[in-house]
Amino acid sequence: MRAVIQRVSHASCTVDKNITGKIGTGLLILLGIEESDATADLTWLAQKIVNLRIFNDENGLMNKSLAEVGGEILLISQFTLFAQTKKGNRPSFIRAAKPEQAVPLYEQMISELSRLTGNPPKTGIFGADMKINLLNDGPVTIIMNTKDKENY
Template structure:
């Protein structure tokens, strides 16, 4: 699993000109799933997201997690995070999981983040054409790959 995590002041997903979901201060997580992802990837990534200390404390140091600030999480599926640009100029998405594999893994990750944060996770709509809006706080943007675990 690959996650592009953005610390946000607010974020929203709009589908067909209607707001589908929105959050205040917290994390917008763009998520790419590949067929080889497992429950182990889900557990590791959800724990990392919940405990990632990227919010400022009273000394303006990044020492607080989304849990510490009682922030929100929004997860938006984004198969393009598994794009390969190795050959040519048109990206290949061969490594992105097909919906029948990706959707159950996506739903399991949502539940695991909710378990880790004790808070409902907002979402996009899997497979829909979405307009994602955000105010990036910082900006702070973190790339995490559950296979590399760096």
């Protein structure tokens, strides 16, 4: 599982000109699910995300978690995080999980983030053509990969 985590002042997702999810201060999470991913990857990643101390404290230092600032989450499925560009110029997405596997894991991530924060994340629509609007705060952007836990 790969996640691009952005600290935002606000973010929203629009599908067919309808807003499907909108947050104020919090995290925009782009989530890619790989064929080899399992519930253990999801649990580890959700814990890391909600406990990241990337929000400013009263001294302007990144020292507070999402819960400590009362932040929200906008979770967006993004299979393109598994793009392979080694050959040619057209990306291959062969490692990205197929919808039969990815949708249940995406839904489990929604549930897990909701359980951990006490606040259900806002979402896009899995597989839809989504337009994401955000104001990255900092900017702070962190990339995590559950297959490389020793570096996160």
